[in-house]
Amino acid sequence: xxxxxxxxxxxxxxxxxCWDLLRTVxxxxxxxxxxxxxxxxPVNYKVxxxxxxxxxxxxxxxxxAAGPLAVALEADGLxxxxxxxxxxxxxxxxxxRQPSEELLAGAGLTLFPWQSGDKDxxxxxxxxxxxxxxxxxxxxxxxxxxxxxxxxTRPN
Numbered sequence: 001x002x003x004x005x006x007x008x009x010x011x012x013x014x015x016x017x018c019w020d021l022l023r024t025v026x027x028x029x030x031x032x033x034x035x036x037x038x039x040x041x042p043v044n045y046k047v048x049x050x051x052x053x054x055x056x057x058x059x060x061x062x063x064x065a066a067g068p069l070a071v072a073l074e075a076d077g078l079x080x081x082x083x084x085x086x087x088x089x090x091x092x093x094x095x096x097r098q099p100s101e102e103l104l105a106g107a108g109l110t111l112f113p114w115q116s117g118d119k120d121x122x123x124x125x126x127x128x129x130x131x132x133x134x135x136x137x138x139x140x141x142x143x144x145x146x147x148x149x150x151x152x153t154r155p156n
Contacts, residue, residue, distance in 0.1 A: 057117055
């Protein structure tokens with residue numbers, strides 16, 4: 001018998017809440033398909049007019065983002081005070097953007113890559129889908145009693 005705390009339901013976030021959360025962090029993970037296999041790259045980004053913009057240089061990430069296939073960008077956050085975590089996923093099409101006055105006046109002005117090197121390309125992800133969820137982080141001790149050894153017995 002377990003004395004687990006009651007589970008709180010996962011909150012499904014609407015698009016405006018997702019955009020608000022995406023603006024609170026600057027690092028996400030870009031997922032692309034390369035030769036039929038998924039590859040995931042960390043990117044620092046800015047939200048710009050309900051799209052996400054990041055900078056990159058020549059390479060796999062740029063080639064995949066410039067291709068015809070959809071991409072996904074996922075970002076997460078944690079509010080230590082409320083013990084709530086969130087995760088937002090945008091799926092859509094990436095386009096390569098040339099630096100322009102409009103782009104540089106918006107997200108591009110304050111978008112500085114963390115890694116050194118030539119990052120001359122701006123990539124904008126325009127989503128076809130924006131989804132998110134928020135949930136209460138459970139204490140690790142909650143799960144300890146649920147772990148079974150390969151023999152089928154529980155730890156003492």
